[in-house]
Amino acid sequence: MFQQVSQTSVPEFLKRRRAETAEHSRTCRLDTESPQGVLHVIGTTLKINLNRSAPPSSKFFSVKCTPSVQCSISPPPQETSHLSPIPLNKNSVLLISMSRASEHEHDCKLSVRYYAEKKELLGNAILHLTAVEISLDVDADRDGVVEKNNPNKGSWKWGPDGHGAILLVNCDSERTYWKEQDSKKNHITKVSDLKDMSPMVLRTRGPAKLPEGYKLTMHISQSDAESVRVFRTRSPEAKNTISNFVYSSPLKDYPLVLNSEVLSQEVPYLGHEAEMKFYVEGLRFPDKDFNGLISINLSLLEPICTGLPETPIFTDTAVFRVAPWIMTPNTLQPVEVFVCSTSDNFKFLKGMINLVNKSGYKLKVCHEYLNRGDRWMQDELEFGYIDSPHQRFPVVLDSPRDGKLQDFPYNELLGPDFGYVTRIAQRKDVSSLDSFGNLEVSPPVTVNGKNYPLGRIIIGVAFPTATQGRNMTKVVQDFLWAQTVQEPIALFSDWLTVGHVDEFMTFVPAPDRKRFRLLLASPDAGYKLFRGLKNDGHGQAKMFDGLKPEEAITVDDILNNKSLQAENNYVQSCIDWNRDVLKKELGLDDEDIIDLPILFQLNGESGLRAEAFFPDMVNMIVLGKNLGIPKPFGPKVNGRCALEAEMCSLMGGLGLSCTFIDDYASYHKLLGEVHCGSNVRREPFDFKWWNLEV
Structure with missing residues (x-):
């Protein structure tokens, strides 16, 4: 059954439908010589330039169609008699849409008739229409x-x-x-x-x-x-x-x-x-x-x-x-702790096992036949994850350092629902700064009104004015920046012999303020502590007392060493530069930062770069409220290490428990500490990355 398309205004529902389908329209041609078959997709519009398809001398036209075909004319013609042919002009366009899919091929029909000046019929164009619904969802x-x-x-x-x-x-x-x-x-x-x-x-x-x-x-x-x-x-x-x-x-x-x-x-x-x-x-x-x-x-x-x-x-x-690769900060719940077993790290391993057992998490020990003597679990890899509404799993990022642990991430971690990614750099471009002790991430922060609900990645690089400094290789930096959701911050770490940001900073959970504290190594805090000991009559208390084969050194000797003082003044200036960057980029106040008493010394063989003078307590492992801290072997007062007492006082105020782990011979002497020798896989964020305002 045909219906006549009149000259009246376009119905409102067709106006709406035309607006909805404006982006999905296609041009169709008419042929008065023979009928045409046309396949129409529901939700789109067929556009026919009536003048272009008209026989010569055409002045009028009329349109008929079956009920499931909707037609309108643009621009709308002036209204005359309901059934009279419509005047044809050069801009007349017929818009065709259909409301339902066809049950059979060519089950709908449309015809356009063209007329001469005196309404004589000049031609009839017929479209046999088949409608289909198609959506890629x-x-x-x-x-x-x-x-x-x-x-x-x-x-x-x-x-x-x-x-x-x-x-x-x-x-x-x-x-x-x-x-x-x-x-x-x-x-x-x-x-x-x-x-x-x-x-x-x-x-x-x-x-x-x-x-x-x-x-x-x-x-x-x-x-x-x-x-x-x-x-x-x-x-x-x-x-x-x-x-x-x-x-x-x-x-x-x-x-x-x-x-x-x-x-x-x-x-x-x-x-x-x-x-x-x-x-x-x-x-x-x-x-x-x-x-x-x-x-x-x-x-x-x-x-x-x-x-x-x-x-x-x-x-x-x-x-x-x-989905981007996402790092997890110290404030997220641990799942599994990874350490290496070597021929000489028994004391360290024993301390780590006790800490992990006390904390209630899983421990994975990489034995020597796998690590081949490479004890630096933190430096080889970084744990993260990927997430979507339908699936989520951890993904390990393998560093380009490629020590003897280089096969561990692929051979031991990659598996069902545990992914692997790496970035390959030319060997000439890889430096110590490409080890992942030089890759950290902050807890969530808000900076000048901008939210970073997944925190911000932190890397160490050469000082901006340096011409010969070491940098994290470009392929890794490019990868980190491209993930978008944890916008990186670059700190100055090339002043250190090893050059890792975990040598002077870390984050711990806190019950107040921003829900965390930034811990920074501070020579100033170290000298303040030692001067306090001297003023209290403990100038002869000894560091490294009884630690073989180290030679004990008194508090007075440390304070009287002008060269060491000058070196630590330099180190403090480097850390202060980073402190200012972190305050600005993470939106921190001084109350969000805790200075830890740690001294450094410069190594002339490394180009006057700094190394920890005693075990670097900031280089710790964070397992919920339990901290595994390098045992500093500081001067004892009333039988207790003054450095340990200070750490316990500072962390106890946050509800955190300190466990001191002896890593002196097996890590500290090799220019690393507890954090360098361990790694933690953590639970992912509750926040969904796609909800980030970018």
Whole structure:
């Protein structure tokens, strides 16, 4: 049954629909010589320039269509008789949309008749219309469910009212032996791997099959091809497949659709009302050359004629952002502690075992056959995690230092739901500053009204005016900056022989103010403590007393050493420079900072760089309210180490318990301490990174 399209004003519902579909319209041509078949996508608009399609001498036109076809004319013609032909002008445009999907091919019809000056019929153009619903759907509202045709699925917006789907780098391994990262394989070997991927659903409704020659293709750009892969279920039933572990061959129910070598591939149109599920995996993290955004497109192609390429008549786009790698600060709950066992670190190891057991966390000891004598667990790796609404797992960042522990992160940590990432640098560019004792992260802070709910990464570099200083290698710095959510801060650490920020600073939890304190090494605090001892009559109290083979040194000797005093004045100036940077960049007041009494000495062989004079108490491990602190072997007063007493007093006010661990021979003498020799995997933040206001 046909309905006549009148000259009256456009109905309000059509005005609204036209506004909604303005971004999804395509031009269609009429042919008065022969009927045409047209495939229409629900939610879009067909635009026909009536004058361009008209026979010569046409002055008027009329339009008829079946009830499920909505038509309007732009600009709206002047109203005359209800059934009279409409005057044709050069700008007359017919806008066509449909309200429901077709049950059969060509089950709707539209005709346009053209008339001469005296209303004689000059031609009749007929369109046979088939309507289909097509949507490429993702979890654009970030609630863990793939909703239908979210209007914001084609863009990304940060914040709690933001939108856009999230993609994880599939950097774990479903295997525990002969392991390989899942992102390195062009196939799925276990169904469990699918949960690391983002779901994407192709939803269609319409006739049993598309008209002859039409096809659906999924495609990505060349620039995105190195960052993403797409798999699909072979059929609707495949999503219910339960498969056992497969080691020898890929799962046949999940064929690869798109990768770096296949940028476009036809995908099935299933007919009637149907869904086909796809699985999208990220292949690389945001970096200097990759902002983390990926677009996946689905296009409906129309045939022109045999031998000519098809042309796209509709494209739906889904945008993903690759989840960043996120570091965890000392204020988050520990999960597991990692240390090395070596032939000479028994005292250290015993102290760590007692501390971890008392704290109630898991302990992983890397034995010598794995560490090959490399005891610096902190320097080799940094723990973090990746997160999305559908999946979250820890990811270890492997440093480019590549000591004898270099295989530990990959061989011992990588596995199911435990990812791995590294950055490769040229050996000539790698220095001590690339060890991850030089990579820390603050607790959450607010700075001048700007929130950093995931804290800020802290790295050590050369002084800004230095021309020959050491720096963290560029590939690592670029990676850290590209993660966006923990904007880095650069401190001056090249004044130290080893050059790590953990030699002069750390964070501990606190019950008040900003919920943490920044601890800074302070030679000034050290000299103040020693002068107080002298004034109280303890000038002859000895440091290192009974510590073989060290020679004991009195408080008076330390205070009378003018050269040592001058060196510590220099060190204090370096730390004060960093103190000012941290106060500004973290929004700290002096009340948020605690100065720890620690002295340094300069090493001429290292280019007059500084080393801790006695075990560096700031270089500690933080396990909830329990602190593992290098035993300083300070001067004893009434049988108690004055340095330990001061630390206990300072930390006790925060409700923290101090355990002093003897690392003197096995770590301190090798220019490291407790923190350098340990590492902690922690619980992730409750805050979701995509809610960050960027």
